[in-house]
Amino acid sequence: MGRYRVRVATGAALFSGSHNRVRLRLVGARGAAELELRPRPARGEEEEQVLDAPEDLGPLRFVELRKLHWLLDDAWFCERVAVRGPNGAEAAFPCYRWVRGERALRLPEGTARLAGDSLDVFQQHREQELEERQQTYRWATWKEGLPLTIAADRKENLPPNMRFHEEKRLDFEWSLKAGALEMVLKRVYTLLGSWNRLEDYDQIFWGQKSALTERVHRCWKDDELFGYQFLNGANPMLLRRATSLPRRLVLPVGMEELQAQLEKELQNGSLFEADFILLDGIPANVIRGEQQHLAAPLVLLKMEPGGKLLPMAIQIQPPSPSSPTPTLFLPSDPPLVWLLAKSWVRNSDFQLHQLQYHLLNTHLVAEVIAVATMRCLPGLHPIFKLLVPHIRYTMEINTRARTQLISDGGIFDQAVSTGGGGHIELLRRALAQLTYRSLCPPDDLADRGLLGIPSALYAQDALRLWEIIARYVEGIVCLFYQRDDVVRGDPELQAWCREITKVGLCQAQDRGFPISFQTQAQLCHFLTMCIFTCTVQHGAINQGQLEWYAWVPNAPCTMRMPPPTSKDGVTMATVMGSLPDIQQSCLQMTITWHLGRRQPDMVPLGRHKEKYFSGSKAKAVLSQFQRDLENLEVDITARNEQLDLPYEYLKPSHIENSVTI
Template sequence: MDVKYKVRVTTGNLVHSGTFDSISITLVGTEGESPKTALDNWGVDFYTGAVSDYEVSCKHDLGDIVLLRLHKECMLKLFATNWYCTFITVTSPKGAEYRFPCYQWMEGCQTLELREGTAKTPAMDTLPLLKDFRIKELQKRQSDYGWKVFAEGIPHCLDVSSMTELESEVKFSFTKGALFAERGASKTIELKLRGYSDSQESWEKLEDIKDVFWFNKSDISEYITEHWKEDAFFGYQFLNGLNPRMIQRCTKIPPNFPVTNEMVTKFLGDDTTLEKELEKGNVFIADYKILEDVPAGLNNERQRYIAVPLCLLHLTKEKHLMPLAIQLSQTSGPESPIFLPSDPEWDWILAKTWVRNADFHVHQSVSHLLRTHLLAEVFALATIRQLPTCHPLYKLLIPHTRYTFHINTVGRETLMSKGGIFDQQTALGFEGLVKLLQKGTKALTLTSLCLPEDLEARGVSSLPHYYYKEDGLKLWAAVERFVSDIVNLYYPNDHSVKEDCELQKWMEEVFEKGFMDQETSGVSSSFSSVQELKKFLTMVIYTCSAQHSAVNSGQFDFGSWMPNFPSSMRKPPPSTKGTANLEDYKDTIPEINITSTILSTLWLLSAPPGDMIPLGNYPEEHFTEESPRRLIAAFQEELKKISNEIEERNKSMAKMGGPVPFGYTYLYPPEIENSVSI
């Protein structure tokens, strides 16, 4: 009597997931294989979202089902359709269920081999068939996904030249791709119709900047338009703006920034001194030394300028962070004056704008591009190349790599390339961008990428109204618990980590291609303990999700009022005081076309991305066992709790006496994407 297996096949819900082509299946068990069996219930079986049941008959019991083969044959070669299969379940005559995650496209005539979905490290595989499958799967992946050097001294990237070369699995969905293209086109057309994208003139009135994106407003962007000159808001941005990791505690005034008590005593209060405030830990500094020797480029074929500021800040009795002094170079002297809040209005505004311009360069190049996008691509590519689909850490990490290859490839084509946005619309230019990325890469450390350690190292753990810190620490702890619990399921001791050859190859590639073999980074080329593994994986997931959200999502909010976040400066930093005025200011900040293009870019990169999967949501069921699925549910519950706490905090912001009347949402879990995808 024939033995019958029940097979359930699920087609994805993505646009164009279905196919009219013929699909067959072969089951592979420990005791043999089934005949190749057509999956056909008459009519169209594999339409978008279809869940279809079939029977596969065999002459004898196949034992445990460990692999299956899907065969796709084109009905009409000229009209072949692709198929996106998400999941297949096989049930034996005895009721045993075998689950096969797929989540892959089948294109043209193709055979796709899948293994049963139970997560296993190399040591857990004993069958020669499955050991061989692991090796062949990685060999194919390494053939399909290679490394290349975009520029010497920065993290390596995927070896493709354009989006057309990307594998289907890593491309934007039709929905996301269409939305991204439509937004980019609509902004270009709108700006041309208004004449903004062609004018190389200075803004006649600063208020006119509001007209560029008059219909895209938020509470934050509206507030900034009205309050951008205020010192309290300037200080607030070091805590909760786009680049909340520049500030550090100052315990001693640097010799190249000779701020004296006499300069700042009137801003500190009558009952204290600069020395006393330094001792109390109330003085902070933002040092943009990384910009030193970075060459400035040309915009509109005219020279641009880069300052290398030092900014001293003070935590007041009211717990507001206020700027005390600004120097626009790293060398003190008569031609490098120290600007103070008591200086003439436009002197002080211009000095603060130079700091904001320096922050633009460091944020966009280092905090955003290098430390989230480029590192996320390294983590993603090493995962694809070195961890097979059955590996528990592949299953853990793969949701946090979604669309990263696509968005970074777009970035290399349009933003980072010679003639791209960075080259033409920012003071850095292409050469300056590469040099700043090289300096940022050389300065990369594991400590700085791990939020709790970074806060301690910068001496800012106790700063009030630091919502990036407060929300970030909660999220870090939640990710850390989730990662630790997952790792504990598969790695009982340090030896199990050391003997995992696939994991060690993954770390070796990350160290070599991402951290450029730099031992000074504090990153090792291998793992020697469970604890090391947990810490590094926590950093990876946090970087690809929460940290990216913190430095990306507010770009238009904080940058739509261009003087708050200028991409270039047309005149050199002032070498004397008392010469600045409104006209001089307008001739220093970016002209109309540069402003308009940058604002369009910031809007595109921080608008709701479409087809988003929030942090902790895993609609693709890579883990098939009950234990990791329970841990995912617990992680989701913890994120809900954090979300509720943030909601309550934000509702009461206006009553808390903080420097701004709006909440901080860039680390609000429902608005954090699982991966770097925009």
């Protein structure tokens, strides 16, 4: 006789428990045995039962779970099953999914295995699992010329294991309703006041704030804060060090002194540029019958010895046949003229930040990684175990975005100047510029000339996090791929790589993405990019929305008058007539609060509780990863205490472990 102690853990989320009975079957090398259990309706519980088998079952291979019900199929979220056998050894069977219906769910013993290294029973299981997954996780084309997405027209069509847990769903939907109510209250309140001065925006500037939000409110007109945002604001991805004067810069007659200043900064290596040419020619939205407007500014900035980045000139539009000499705006211009020029830059930055660097470069890329992982890597694969914590909730948040935020009639159409179709054209252009190097900070920051700048806090923190993630990835990879030929010989891994590059990212091999892995180093670099994109990069791009965008004039979502073509006639009425109106401003504040706030069920980077790896060596690698993140947290905290404007977005405790909002 063999005695087995079976521990079954139920998930901690609401409604994870079940009143249904569950039949559990142990399958070993020499036989099988069954017992029946009833998962406790209380969430987060673990129960232990003893099973006396007629004989020792030998090494355990699988646990099979079959839920039985009469009238109500009460879904049960099983976290894991652990079994201690007659010899005292414990086998773990990770699950972390919903058990529904009466079909048996077969969980393999949790040791990670490559294809070909497995026993025949495991090889058959992984092949069957992938066949089923590829039917469940299918690709779809949301818009031609954009990355593929999960095939789900609405959130209800998503695979159940990719859905929000109940707490997340309730919080997400409550916050939308709270935001809608706040919008109504602000609209009612503003009916009693004017809307013709910048101070009138104070009427709607209430709600959740931070010290930085108030700082932006006070100082948004300052050139220093304007320049700072290119380095460490909501979108630190556009700035680059100039290696020559921009070709599209046109210096009008009489600007010889400015040209000399620019050339001097260029020679000193202190000239920087931010070019919004991607917006040139994008059709602008029409909101409630009113034509909105877009521009494609070019900004030239200088880095002072103390690290301050200050604007030197702004060219609002590229040269055109009708205007071969565009107006160049300068800090010495009348204050309202210069403020209006900077507002056009900030509006343009809002568009590229939200669409190119936030939606495309993090959300859509993360979704491609998530779908390809589910389609190509079985649960036994070590790379699946490495990546699966970093794809939590991504498919649902993106599906919600496609049906609420960027859909026909969605938020972008209601309030943003690239809405109404321009946002799709902009995404297509951005995809054409999405290179593999641009997603890897060591390459991207080098290409943009931003290495070694003391005041570039995003760059410093991103590089350190990249290095920490790279060590973590290398530690896991080396446990399973001891030689390069093992990498080359893994068919599941190679299929996953092709699925991302050729299918999900639409033939991205032309932009430097690999279609196969030839070495350990190539694999580690790619996996580091995947995890960094799904965690660190999204944290850097997403978290600043509330603080930098809540004061609407600092980042207007739309502009209601054409960009200025001269410096004459700019009045406060011109500025207020250009900036978003009350309704657009309320909507911007509500959505940026909804998307930028800290999530109640947030899982910090590396702190996931799921135990997909069973081996002690893999667990040791994860523990070292967590210690490295803790050490970085201490360093960033100490640095920030010395700064007038702390940079908090890449503190490891602030970075979510996946794209969930």
